[in-house]
Amino acid sequence: MSNYARTRAIFASAFLALTSGALSFPRQLDNEGCVQRTEFGGWLQQDRKNTRVRVLERYAIGKLVYETGGPSIEVLAGSWLDPYTGLKFQDVDASTIEIDHIVPACFAWSHGAEAWSSAERRTFFNDTRFLRPVEANLNRSKGKKAPNQFMPINRDFACTYASLFLEAVQKYHLVLSTEEDSSIRHAQVFACKAVASAGL
Numbered sequence: 350m351s352n353y354a355r356t357r358a359i360f361a362s363a364f365l366a367l368t369s370g371a372l373s374f375p376r377q378l379d380n381e382g383c384v385q386r387t388e389f390g391g392w393l394q395q396d397r398k399n400t401r402v403r404v405l406e407r408y409a410i411g412k413l414v415y416e417t418g419g420p421s422i423e424v425l426a427g428s429w430l431d432p433y434t435g436l437k438f439q440d441v442d443a444s445t446i447e448i449d450h451i452v453p454a455c456f457a458w459s460h461g462a463e464a465w466s467s468a469e470r471r472t473f474f475n476d477t478r479f480l481r482p483v484e485a486n487l488n489r490s491k492g493k494k495a496p497n498q499f500m501p502i503n504r505d506f507a508c509t510y511a512s513l514f515l516e517a518v519q520k521y522h523l524v525l526s527t528e529e530d531s532s533i534r535h536a537q538v539f540a541c542k543a544v545a546s547a548g549l
Contacts (some may be wrong), residue, residue: 383455383493390471391499397422400475401448405429408482410437429482432510433491434504438484447488451479451510452517455493460523479517497532500540508544511537 371436392399397420398406405424406413413427424443429534431438438446454462454474483491491499496511518525525533 355430365423381476383453384458384463386439386454386474388458388470389454389474390467392476393471393475394421400451400477400480401533404448404477404480405446405482407444407477411440431487431503432481432506433483433487433501433503435505436484445485446482447485449483449491451475451481451513452492452495452521452523453493456495457523461521461548462517473521474518478521495533496536496540497529500536504540504543507540508537511540 362483373540392401394400399421402422402424405427408429409427411428414425416423416425426442428437428439428441429446430436435448450457457473462473465473465509496514501507501510515533517523
């Protein structure tokens with residue numbers, strides 16, 4: 350066999366292994382050891398607005414400032430009430446606000462999403478029922494935590510947060526260990542009792 354034919358055979362074998370799933374590249378991890386959010390396909394876009402823009406619009410209090418000159422419409426500034434702290438962010442640069450997944454993408458990945466199809470992961474990532482605009486630093490400190498590790502200091506929202514978390518777990522058939530399930534449900538009960546006792 351000539352060198353040319355041998356080289357073609359090697360590339361053909363490698364291509365077959367890659368496309369059949371026998372060979373794969375390692376997934377990139379972030380600083381928390383989580384897969385990159387790109388594994389979930391990113392924001393969906395429709396009529397020049399992506400999911401981030403739609404969530405910012407839905408929860409804005411007051412007028413928004415837009416950038417409309419590019420191929421996509423972007424929110425530049427506005428006002429929002431952070432549900433986790435109850436703090437109002439008035440006329441702020443939109444880059445200081447991030448879109449939080451009630452169930453973090455990293456948590457979902459390690460509890461079943463790794464086995465999902467690309468379409469299923471993107472559906473989860475863009476499900477606006479489980480998305481909220483929050484202050485960027487707080488969102489990053491929340492990271493991949495569940496309600497048994499992170500609970501909003503805004504008790505008006507704490508019960509809703511924990512309940513939405515469990516709703517998403519059920520909707521997307523995420524798999525919790527017995528200990529996780531018990532701990533998260535205990536956190537939910539505690540948060541909801543606090544709301545009830547305060548008469549909120």
